[in-house]
Amino acid sequence: MSQALIDASPDSVRGLQRVNDFVVKFANVNGSGSASANTLFGNAILRMGVPVAPRNIFPSNIQGLPTWYEVRVSEAGHLGARGGVDLMVAMNPQTWDQDVKSIEPGGYLFYDSTKPLPDSKFRPDIVRLGMPLTELTNRAYSDSRQRQLFKNIVYVGALSALLDIDPQVIVSLFSEQFRGKDALIAPNVAALHMGRDYALAHLPCPIGLTVHRADAVGDRISIDGNAAAALGAVYGGATVAAWYPITPSSSLAEAFIRYCHRFRVDKATGQHRFAIVQAEDELASIGMVIGAAWNGARAFTATSGPGISLMQEFFGLAYFAEIPAVIFDVQRAGPSTGMPTRTQQCDILACAYASHGDTKHVLLFPEDPAECFEMGAQAFDLADRLQTPVFVMLDLDIGMNERLCRPFVWDDARRMDRGKVMTAAELEAGKDFGRYLDVDGDGIPYRTYPGTHPTRGAYFTRGTSKDRYARYTEEGDAYADNMERLLRKHATARTLVPHPVAHPAAVPTRRGVIYYGSTSPAMTEADALLAEQDLPVDLLRVRGFPFHDDVAHFIAQHDQVFVVEQNRDGQLRTLLITELEIDPAKLVRITHFDGTPITARFIAGAIAKAATARTATP
């Protein structure tokens, strides 16, 4: 037990002093069973009424490569990534150097001190918290698997003492986790106390970072965006799903399977009110979705950038043939073999203008799991109403991390909007049916489901080469007429997609910021940082494409608009410039694209720099 003393920090270091406001990062080896222990740690703080934002930073690997788990503790409710680490739990020798480097000055380093490390492996400006974890667990357990798994619980126990986390909260989490497997509770509690007791006896407990009970969580729920979107699809009435496994979207399809088995199995017969196919590839996935939607079912696929690329031809067909389809795109850094486990907002243009020919698609940008649920359901109404593909643009950061959000709500009076579908009775009554006839002036024609009427309403579906009554023609006028109508339909979409949300500054300002999706929590926090620096900005969160008129108004009302995005090229900025005919010099690109989630520090720093520069370069 002498190692803790050998590795003691220089006396001169005074550790950071923060209550309910710090970042803990766990450096682990993938496949070592650390994920559940780390989740336990985050949940314990949450149960003490203090908001946490956990993030998995993981490799494209099943076992062996480095993985990190970051928990931001923030009573103020900041759920975006902050940047920097206040307490590093360094459990992976492979990444030791970079992990030590990432600690804030005055921060803390918790590590396994079983094997003494030379002083050169440390920094003079951090507090060392060495604990002989391997020695402790080797002594307590003979089985190697138990040694590994309980080592994780032992360090959670030590952290509970160091951070002043109520151990009783962790014990009750064990009881919930192992309900029905009660035999597992006692050994976990024992491991927890082993770590806790050691820390209390040998380490300076508590350290300067502490958790105090608070009431800042409220009725919020904690769920990942993929599961929330899948639940949205259930509530949106989706019955057909076709998908091909791809990180980071697979868990969306898998959550849909889970929720369907929970909510959509006929009690009397055990039969399924859903059909889910794991297709042979993304082309088949979207083909099945389009076939099912053409035939009147609500259908979706979940994919990521490479899948979006593969589906391009079908997106064009669905656009021209006017078939509803819902696509959940959980974005990741490209290309195919690039950084599949890192987050980006890099498919905006690929989706907005997907496929060959003149196309413009409908996009939705959820900010958190609550909106993943709402837009997940709404996407099906929009797709049916507009008879076109609708893309719900998630990303890895919101898709695969649990995030605190307001609870899900549903109005039981709400009904599916199936859009303009001509019925057998209407056809029988002699109502004129032209599949591509704009009877209402909104660009949206009527459709019929196959099999509706014995002699009326049948039509032949093809991309173009058709007139208003779906008869074959290669006449240029008929083609142009159809394309103009599709533009009218797109204009209708502008009024139907979720409207942008404005957060005006406390004082009048000529500077504005446009952002979307998972950038939201970091932007909200950056807003406060900028206000402190006397750089107030008006915020506008875009939630849908085509852009609502409010977006153009917002840009017109400001001299300088920063467009904050998680991609290299400023894809939404390009879309704004092109679709709203904005002077590019007015829209300043603030882009973050290294695959990590954007942080408030980055945004505030980049905006401050750009705003104070004499001339802003677009």
Place this chain on the structure above:
Amino acid sequence: MTYLPKPKLHHPGLQHNALGFTRRDYEGAISTLCAGCGHDSISAAIVRACFELDLPPHRIAKLSGIGCSSKTPTYFLGASHGFNSVHGRMPSVLTGANLANRDLIYLGVSGDGDSASIGIGQFAHAMRRGVNMVYIVENNGVYGLTKGQFSATSDKGATSKRGVVNSDEAIDMVGMALQLGATFVARSFSGDKGQLVPLIEAALRHEGAAFIDCISPCVAFNNHEGSTKSYDFVREHNEAVNYLDLIEGRPPITVDYAPGTVEVVQQHDGTWLRLRKLADDYDVHDRVAAMDHLQRRHAEGEIVTGLLYVDPDPRDLHHHMNTIATPLNALDDAALIPGAAALEKLNAGLR
């Protein structure tokens, strides 16, 4: 020109089926394919089969990919919904349509380029899933619409109209369908209406993945000497394993005048297939023997036609998925949406 509607002048003497429709009610627009194209004969056989089976045209959905063959759904069943989709991707679109509404009859029409080249993956996976459909490949061994390139079913050693020799091995889609688990596998020839019409009828009645490879000479690019998909070549090398009649719902009472043995097979839907066997040793229920027979005849330079394999009790994708009997596209809010109370419970579990 297909945008000119075909005049619907019915001859008063035209025969009506049980639904009161004439054969003309099952036709489509005028074909724009070349005069003499085998595909038009297949369209005519489809019209005739649907008429004879008294199928309501609006209960059939016809889907295709891209190519000459895939244009043909415009030329039959004008009262049915049709879908000319994407090159090589008809199987996935059809699969999705089938998932949405299990009550319609799905007729997929494709070609050798559409199914054996660009679309071989989707062909294979639709077969192995057991999608309840009739999948007809109008096989001319050539790309017609792009003017005469070889397809993946062009035989090795065949020459194109320009004299180019194909050095790639041919894909036999019948062999693939057998291997992939299709429950009804047949081959026919567009010029043999007597064999083709009953095969299509039987396939329409089959409640599983039914595949028909229909050799259909291309009069423009693949009907010359040196082609192995020409009218003359196929007529000379055709080895029919059987001829087929389909009788609806009740055993045949007719007297069989044809030579050779007769086998009666009941399909899952209660219809009867009456096989006039030409090859004595041919067993229509033996998948392995069918594959063996196919390979042996192929080695002899013969093209085996007829019903090669049928599973009298097929299982389709909906069976595997345990889908509810009501078509999914007919389920309402009450059947699909769990509601606010369920959501509140779910919220409670996420705190």
